[in-house]
Amino acid sequence: MAVVKALAEKGHNVTVVTLYKPKTYHENITNVLIAPTDQLQAKFDAAMAELSSSVKSNFIQNMARLLNANRAAIDMQFGAFVDRRFTALYESNDNKFDVAILGYVFNDFQVAVGAKFKCPIIMTWVQQSMNFVDHFVGNPHEISYVPTMMNPLATGEVWNFKKRLQNFFLTTTSRIFSFALDYSMKGYYNKLVEMDSSLPPFEDMKRNVSLLFCNSYYSEGPIRPLAPATVLIGGIQVKDKPDALPKNIADFLDASHQNGAILFSLGTNVKESYVKAEAFQIIYKVLSPLKQNVIWKWGDLANTPGNASNILYQKWLPQGDILAHPNLRLFITHAGKGGMVEALYHGVPMVTIPMFADQPTNSKKIVSEGYGVEVDKLEITESILRNAISEVLTNPSYANKVKTFSRLYRDRPLSAKESVVYWTEYVIRHRGAAHIQSPLVKMNYIQSANLDVYLLILGTLFGVFKLLLLVAGYLWKRFRAAKRSKSKKE
Template sequence: MPFESFTKAGGERAAPNSIHAKRVKAVFYPPAEGFKLIDGDLHRSVSHFSVDGSHWLNMNLLIQSLHDKGHEVTVVRTATSWYVKENAPHYRSITISLPEAISIEEEDFFVTFLVKMLEIKRHGGSVMGFVKFYWEMLTALSNIHRQASMLAVEIFENKALLQSIQDSQFDVVLVDPGIPVGVVVAHQLKLPTVFNVRWITSGEGHFVVAPSPTSYVPISGHAVTDKMTFLERTKNTFFYFFNTCIDKLVVCPHYDTLVERYFGQDVSFYHLLQGADIWLMRVDFVFEFPRPTMPNVAYIGGFQCKPSKPLPPELEDFVQSSGEHGFILMSLGTLVKGLPQEITSEIAAAFAQLPQKVIWRHAGERPDNLGNNTLLVKWMPQNDLLGHSKVKAFVAHGGTNGIYESIYHGVPIVGIPLLFDQFENVLRLEARGAAKGVDAAKLNRQSFLEALQEVLNNSSYRNNMKRLSSLHRDKPMHPLDTAVYWVEYVMRHKGAAHLRTESYKMPWYSYYSLDVISFLLAIMLMLIAALVGFMRFLCLKMCRRRKPKQE
């Protein structure tokens, strides 16, 4: 779900690095001092669409921090948004109605997608069935970006709104480029851009901003480590070209049309995407595999993590009743109600055989086989539970937020990845000995119980996660402070062009030096040809000299 947020710094609290801009008018609001910020959030990738959910939670936290530093934020949201509220104490909002709602703003979008995928994996299917499923997926993906691109059209065609935004003299654009309509709006406003990003239209964000050799950098959708076999490297390269083709043929045409319509043929949408001043990458190399990076990439992985708070009395009583065995936490995010009951019943049966208590965030139909040790809740303070001294393990779907909270608190994971990057996230922790993955399509009570017991009884999982926690926390600055610093840095200096490579403007053959290689090969061939010709000439001359002597 696309949204933009316009912010201005001001108020009675002046942050140490705040900008004292001239008095300007906020969009649709009375005059106030400071600066403004525009922000857009949409997911990523050809493989991730949960934009309104976890993506907004991340962006909202950054907006809250900017507000706390004295910045005023105005969020431009769609009328059908189900996470971005119209009224909030730390931002103002402008609501835009689109001709049709963006598909991912429908709460059952991912549930439907998950159910179809699990059905295919659990019960098998014909080749045509797989082709039909992925064709439907690509069609839905194209439709999402077509619908999202209309947000820019609505802004550009509303001359009063556009003029008001332009007159307000905003300082920076903060965008989550998973659905990158905010990038186009930023170009129209001629403002520097900051990305709050992990995913872009073609996959993981590094693949747009930094060199990403497929020999050791896993591609989005390919769950492998950075130590790949020849076959895995072959598959990795195939996935790279496959993702690139999807991006060029399915996603980008909608934004290319938009850019050509309003900016002409000389402007490239992909260049706009690559031209962000700062990339706030929601990545920590404690979790991510090492890879090349660039000067304008700042790493803020785990920026949502924080110390735990005391639990509500009823939860604290339940946790304390677990005694020496402690408790297990389970949450599959917003997708939990999409799991078939046959799977949740197997999970419940496995939990019932454990001495630990279980707190399970579950919004669907009550599972069969539920034991007396299991408490079902529709909501829970996940961070506070993960930080509790009695927590023993976290059963999770592998979403990034939950992963980083587990790392922060040092809690080992039993992973049940369901969609998108969750498979890769669980694999990364498995490679570090801090998690055990379970295939949801093959899950039964015995296999799930064995995974739980391994993580609970083998101390190496907890020790490895504690080590990751120690590394993750050992930073000169909290990742959230890092994010706020770089946003304000761009505001102070009106961009960060000195940190941004201009290589994306080069033709592909120049970027890979194919023209240079061709030139050098041509010279080499010419020298070889000249040398061969000279040798032939000498040979012929020698032969002519020998003939008369023989006669």
């Protein structure tokens, strides 16, 4: 929605199709709300609850849970895709769209939008570019120094053999995950083909992506090769100037000038019902005696973990505006990329409690760079959480490091919003900008990995080797025959 707002403020008319009521409004934005059915929403909630559970599980179980949650999310999206409120947009002769901007979360089937609306496609992705999205624009993925979502890389770090080996196996695993997703997405796409036989093949449509917006920036790392069609817009959701806070929140933060304030939020996707009540009781017992004021994002205001004079519960929070407040000293977060970026931009150190998906990797990045401390959701106790909060609040190195990075993160030739507007208009002006598409997009794995070339070279070398053996064998026989002939003459 930050991308949408940047374009709307520039004067573009933007139609947004969404499953949930957005919190971003502008006179140039038209929202088409297609809420999921109660059945699909319940299925998604159950999958998210399983992902957020405090049950210890191995890597394979975590991946299976992620796939289950993704399947539930895709069912919701596919339902919206075939809904009359959506199909009416491309069936109407009065509508003309210059470009389609698609939020990518393992939902490749939506590339059909390009054919439906007869326009180029821009993908948006919530992380740095990685193998899940590299193929859309042809970014080479060098395993020796380009990490996967599950393997963070500290700025300037050169991996030793053990870490390179680990990244090889993690990358291989994520590619298997991608193949499984691709097979699933092709099934969804084929359902669309059954409804409209004029749709191009799935593989052709995946090559129709003109641009990839990634919510990262060079200063975050990793430093890696990127095709020109990859545009880094890290911090796009951060406002140029924070909005005025609601009065109760503003008064609460302004009154925290002496000891400072703490913001605690587990994001929008983690509901209180997903987490055991005991965990929130532990958190409450740690936060309530603090001398700092605490703003706590909590959905059910009628049933809070407890009442304390230093805690303000809020159902919804203007998170970025709160993080920009000068009295905020600490952000307790699940390490979602959006909140992480806002905290880094405003120079706020963190205590992380990662839940699922990219959050454990984001958290490890925060820890490795010295921006905060991690608390394992499966091992959280009063003493562990209390010590983590005390460490970040009393050790100035965390605040100093994150403020140093904040200055670095802001230093760029174009702001994230300016980059979004420029490159979107660039794609529109040049009708998809096919001239910046990498040849890698149109190559299969054998071609891109040069396997056919290596096979030819190996075959040639083998042929030469065999020929040399034959020649050597022939010469050896001639030599022995000559030697025997000479012996007989003697």
